[in-house]
Amino acid sequence: xxxxxxxxxxxxxxxxxxxxxxxxxxxxxxxxxxxxxxxxxxxxxxxxxxxxxxxxxxxxxxxxxxxxxxxxxxxxxxxxxxxxxxxxxxxxxxxxxxxxxxxxxxxxxxxxxxxxxx
Numbered sequence: 867x868x869x870x871x872x873x874x875x876x877x878x879x880x881x882x883x884x885x886x887x888x889x890x891x892x893x894x895x896x897x898x899x900x901x902x903x904x905x906x907x908x909x910x911x912x913x914x915x916x917x918x919x920x921x922x923x924x925x926x927x928x929x930x931x932x933x934x935x936x937x938x939x940x941x942x943x944x945x946x947x948x949x950x951x952x953x954x955x956x957x958x959x960x961x962x963x964x965x966x967x968x969x970x971x972x973x974x975x976x977x978x979x980x981x982x983x984x
Contacts, residue, residue: 868953871904871911871970872902872903873900873902873938873968874913874914875964876885876938876967877902879900879901879913879952880901880902880903880913881900881901881902881904882898882899882900883898883899883901883915884895884896884897884898885897885899886937886973887917887920887922888921888922889921889922889923889924889925889960890921890922891916891920891921891922891923891967892920892921893899893918893919893920893921893970894918894919894920894973895917895918895919895920895921895922895968895984896917896918896920897915897916897917897918898915898916898940899913899914899915899966900913900914901913902907902914905949909981909982909983910979910981911980912977912978912979912980913977913978914936914975914976914977914978915933915939915974915975915976915978916973916974916975916976917938917970917973917974918934918970918973918975919970919971919972919973920970921940921966921967921968921969921970922940922968923949923965923966923967923969924930924932924964924966924968925961925965926962926963926965926966927932927960927962927964927966927983928962928980928982929962929982930959930960930961930962930979930980930984931959931960931978931979931980932957932958932978932981933957933958933959933960933976933978934955934956934976935952935954935956935957935975935976936954936975936976937954937972937973937974938953938954938970938973938974938975938976939951939952939954939970939971939972939974940952940968940969940970940971940974941968941971942966942967942968942969943967943969944964944965944966945966953966954960960961962963962975962984966968
């Protein structure tokens with residue numbers, strides 16, 4: 867493993883993924899993921915995630931994930947009907963196995979760290 871900092875946006879992107887969300891309810895929530903860090907164990911990855919305006923169901927989340935919105939706005943609704951509005955500057959954790967509906971109101975860009983197998 868490297869003995870140096872990983873600097874988002876300055877260091878090279880390790881992997882870039884462009885896709886369209888599944889389980890779309892409305893709009894065209896296309897996604898761009900750029901990974902800047904992958905731990906050799908496979909238990910952690912970090913990068914950025916961008917999503918266009920649209921609404922989709924996020925199936926059980928595969929990891930615990932810490933996020934910070936750099937731009938945009940989304941309403942995240944839980945299965946019980948409660949919801950949270952997240953805006954640029956907000957940091958939050960998505961717990962492993964959370965099922966939620968994401969309503970992207972303004973294009974979102976977030977930084978993330980996903981931790982697997984805790």
